[in-house]
Amino acid sequence: MTSAARAASRGATTPASGVVLDRVTKRFGAVDVLRDISLTIADGEFIVFVGPSGCGKSTLLRMIAGLEEVSDGTIAIGGRDVTDAEPSERGIAMVFQTYALYPHLSVRDNMGFSLKMAGRPRAEVAAKVEAAAELLHLIALLDRRPAQLSGGQRQRVAIGRAIVRDPRVFLFDEPLSNLDAELRIEMRIEIAKLHRRLGNTMIYVTHDQTEAMTLADRIVVLRGGRIEQAGKPADIFGDPDNLFVAGFIGSPKINVLPGRFTTEGLEIDGSLLTGPDCIAGQRCDGAVSVAIRPHLLHLVGDSDPGIPVKIDFAEYLGDKTYVHGQSRSDHAVVTEIASGPPPAPGSIIRLGSRPEDVLLFDGGGSRLR
Amino acid sequence: MTVSTISGAVASPRRRMPRRIDIMSHAAGILVALLFLAPIAWAVLATFKSRSEAAQPPLPPWPTEGISLDNFRTLENFGAGILHHTLNSLIVAIATTALTILVSVLAGYGFSRYRFPLKGFFFVLVLATMMVPFQSILTPLFLILAELKLQNTLVGLVLIYVTLQLPFSVFMMRNAFDAVPPEIAEAARIDGVTGLRLLIHVLGPLVMPGIVSVGLIAFLNAWNEFLAALVLLTSQDNYTLPVLLTAVRAGHYGSIDWGAVQAGVTIMMIPCLILFLALQRHYIRGLTAGAVK
Ligand SMILES: Nc1ncnc2c1ncn2[C@@H]1O[C@H](COP(=O)(O)OP(=O)(O)OP(=O)(O)O)[C@@H](O)[C@H]1O
Numbered sequence: 001m002t003s004a005a006r007a008a009s010r011g012a013t014t015p016a017s018g019v020v021l022d023r024v025t026k027r028f029g030a031v032d033v034l035r036d037i038s039l040t041i042a043d044g045e046f047i048v049f050v051g052p053s054g055c056g057k058s059t060l061l062r063m064i065a066g067l068e069e070v071s072d073g074t075i076a077i078g079g080r081d082v083t084d085a086e087p088s089e090r091g092i093a094m095v096f097q098t099y100a101l102y103p104h105l106s107v108r109d110n111m112g113f114s115l116k117m118a119g120r121p122r123a124e125v126a127a128k129v130e131a132a133a134e135l136l137h138l139i140a141l142l143d144r145r146p147a148q149l150s151g152g153q154r155q156r157v158a159i160g161r162a163i164v165r166d167p168r169v170f171l172f173d174e175p176l177s178n179l180d181a182e183l184r185i186e187m188r189i190e191i192a193k194l195h196r197r198l199g200n201t202m203i204y205v206t207h208d209q210t211e212a213m214t215l216a217d218r219i220v221v222l223r224g225g226r227i228e229q230a231g232k233p234a235d236i237f238g239d240p241d242n243l244f245v246a247g248f249i250g251s252p253k254i255n256v257l258p259g260r261f262t263t264e265g266l267e268i269d270g271s272l273l274t275g276p277d278c279i280a281g282q283r284c285d286g287a288v289s290v291a292i293r294p295h296l297l298h299l300v301g302d303s304d305p306g307i308p309v310k311i312d313f314a315e316y317l318g319d320k321t322y323v324h325g326q327s328r329s330d331h332a333v334v335t336e337i338a339s340g341p342p343p344a345p346g347s348i349i350r351l352g353s354r355p356e357d358v359l360l361f362d363g364g365g366s367r368l369r
Numbered sequence: 370m371t372v373s374t375i376s377g378a379v380a381s382p383r384r385r386m387p388r389r390i391d392i393m394s395h396a397a398g399i400l401v402a403l404l405f406l407a408p409i410a411w412a413v414l415a416t417f418k419s420r421s422e423a424a425q426p427p428l429p430p431w432p433t434e435g436i437s438l439d440n441f442r443t444l445e446n447f448g449a450g451i452l453h454h455t456l457n458s459l460i461v462a463i464a465t466t467a468l469t470i471l472v473s474v475l476a477g478y479g480f481s482r483y484r485f486p487l488k489g490f491f492f493v494l495v496l497a498t499m500m501v502p503f504q505s506i507l508t509p510l511f512l513i514l515a516e517l518k519l520q521n522t523l524v525g526l527v528l529i530y531v532t533l534q535l536p537f538s539v540f541m542m543r544n545a546f547d548a549v550p551p552e553i554a555e556a557a558r559i560d561g562v563t564g565l566r567l568l569i570h571v572l573g574p575l576v577m578p579g580i581v582s583v584g585l586i587a588f589l590n591a592w593n594e595f596l597a598a599l600v601l602l603t604s605q606d607n608y609t610l611p612v613l614l615t616a617v618r619a620g621h622y623g624s625i626d627w628g629a630v631q632a633g634v635t636i637m638m639i640p641c642l643i644l645f646l647a648l649q650r651h652y653i654r655g656l657t658a659g660a661v662k
C-alpha cells in the first residue's frame with residue numbers, strides 16, 4: 001500500500017500538507033525500538049501518542065523532530081521528505097518535558113532566540129515575541145529569567161518559544177507531567193484553546209489518558225514499538241481493536257471476563273449474559289474474552305440474564321460510587337453506581353448489560369466484530 | 370501557670386535562639402578569618418619597615434621606626450625593575466589563562482557532546498598525564514623548547530604552563546558541559562543553532578562558572594609557578610616575579626633581605642586578590658539553576 005492509498009483509507013484530508021510516516025523503524029544497536037510505523041497525520045490535526053512507558057512514544061516524536069536518526073523508512077512534513085533534514089529545517093517546534101529554556105536568557109530572549117539567530121530584523125523579532133507573549137499572558141514576565149518563574153510559567157514560555165518559530169507542526173513530549181494536578185488541567189485547556197486558535201498540526205506525547213482523550217482529534221496507541229490502534233477518542237474508547245487498547249484507555253479499567261457461546265447464548269461462569277449474537281464460524285467456537293466498561297454494567301433482577309458478583313468494597317467519589325467485586329471465577333469486576341447506597345461488602349449482586357455494550361475478543365486479544 | 374508565661378516562655382527562646390546562634394557563628398567566622406588574614410597583614414606591615422628593622426625579629430609586626438619605602442626601592446633597583454618583571458608575570462599568566470581556556474573549552478565541548486572513535490581512551494590518556502610529576506619531564510620539555518628555539522622566552526614558558534594546566538582543565542570543562550541538560554542543546558538545535566554557534570550563544574554562558582574556575586586556577590598557577598620558570602628563563606630580563614624574588618632575597622653578606630621579600634610578596638598578592646574579589650560571584654553561583662525543573 002502506498003502512503004497515499006493508506007492516507008485515503010484512513011480518511012485523512014490532504015496528506016501532502018501533513019506529516020506522513022512511512023514504515024519508520026528505529027534501532028538502538030540490535031534492539032528494534034520502533035518497527036514499521038506508518039501514519040498519516042492531516043494538516044491541523046491534533047494527534048496524541050499514548051502507550052505504556054518505554055513503548056517508543058518519545059523516540060517517535062524525536063524522530064519527527066529530527067533529534068533522532070531514522071533507521072529505516074521515511075518521514076515527510078508538508079509534502080517534503082525530511083528524513084535526513086536538520087531539525088531547524090523541518091518546520092517543527094518542540095516543547096520538552098523539562099521545558100529546556102535557556103537559563104541565561106530572559107523570557108523575551110528565550111522566545112526570540114531562533115529568529116535572532118536566523119538573523120531576522122530586530123523589529124520583527126520583537127513583534128513576534130510580543131504577539132506570542134500576549135497570547136500566553138507572559139507580557140509581565142518578559143524580562144525575567146527562567147529561574148524566576150514557576151513551573152507553569154516556564155512551560156508557557158516553552159510553548160511561546162515554539163509559537164514564535166511559527167512552525168507547521170508542534171511537537172509536545174509530556175509537556176505537563178512536571179506540573180501539579182490543578183495546573184495540569186489548566187494548561188491542558190490552554191493547549192486545547194491554542195490549537196483551536198492556531199490551527200497547526202500538533203503531535204502530543206503523554207501517558208495521561210485524560211489528556212489524550214480530551215485533547216486529541218486522533219489517538220495513536222503504541223505498544224512495544226508498534227501502533228496498536230489509531231482513531232478518534234470515541235472509537236478508541238468505545239470500539240477498541242484489541243484487548244490491550246481496551247484495557248489501556250478508560251479508568252477504572254475495563255472489565256474482562258472469560259466467556260463462551262453455548263446454545264443458549266453468551267455464558268460467563270455458567271451464567272448467561274445478554275451479549276452480541278454469535279456469528280457462525282467466527283466466535284461460536286471456543287473461548288472468548290468478554291469486556292464491558294464499568295459504567296455500562298447495571299444491576300439486574302434475579303430472573304434477568306446477568307452475572308453474580310461478590311462485593312469487596314466501594315469507592316465513594318461524590319457524584320458516583322465505584323463498586324469493586326469478584327466474579328464467580330475470581331476475576332475482578334468494577335461497576336459504577338450513580339446514586340443510592342452501595343451494596344454491602346460480602347453481598348452478592350447481579351450485573352447485566354446491553355448487548356451492544358459487550359465487546360468480544362479472541363484468544364489472541366483481537367477484537368471479534 | 371498562666372497563658373502569658375507559657376507563651377512568653379515559648380516565644381522568647383524562639384526569638385532569641387537564632388540570634389545566639391548568629392552571634393556564635395559570626396564570632397567563629399571572624400576568628401577563622403583573622404587566622405587567615407594575620408600572616409597576610411604581617412607580610413604587608415613588614416614591607417613598610419626600614420631595611421635594618423626588617424632584619425630584626427618581627428615583633429611587633431608593625432614598623433616602629435617610622436614608615437619607610439626602602440624595601441620597594443630595593444625591588445625597583447633590582448634587575449630591570451619590579452614593573453618590568455611584574456609585566457613579565459602578567460604576560461605569562463594572562464596568556465596561559467587565555468590559551469588554557471580556549472583549548473580546554475573546545476576539548477571539553479568535544480569530549481562531552483561529540484561521538485568519535487576511541488573517545489574514552491583519549492580522555493583517559495589526557496587525564497593520565499596528570500599522574501606524571503611535571504618535574505620529571507622538565508628536561509625533555511626544556512629540550513623540546515630548545516629545539517623550537519623557544520628556550521629563555523616567555524612564549525616557551527606559556528606553552529609549558531598551558532601543557533601542564535590542560536589535563537585538569539579539560540576534565541573540568543567536560544564535566545561542566547556534561548552538567549548541562551541535553552535538552553537545552555536539542556532545543557537550540559531545533560532553533561537552528563549548532564556547532565560553534567551553539568557553544569558561543571548557548572553552552573558557553575552556561576558553563577561560565579567552569580570557565581571562570583579553570584581560568585582562575587590557570588592564572589594563579591602560572592602566576593606563582595617557580596621551578597619551570599627558574600629552569601627555563603636564563604636571562605634576568607625575562608624573570609617572572611617568583612624567580613625575581615629568590616634573586617632579590619640574597620641581601621648583603623649572605624643574610625636574607627626579608628623586607629624586600631615581603632614587599633615582593635605583597636605585590637604578588639595584589640592581582641590574585643583583585644581576581645578573587647572580581648570573580649567570586651561567578652564561581653559561587655551555578656548558572657544552570659532554573660534551566661529544567
Ligand atoms: N539512546 C538510546 N539508546 C538505547 N535505547 C534507547 C535509547 N533511547 C531510548 N531507548 C529505548 O527505547 C525505548 C523507547 O524509549 P522512549 O523514550 O521512546 O519511551 P517512551 O514511550 O517515551 O517512554 P516514557 O513514557 O517512559 O517516556 C525504551 O525501551 C528505551 O530503553
Ligand SMILES: [Mg+2]
Binds near residue numbers: 057058059
Ligand atoms: Mg518519553
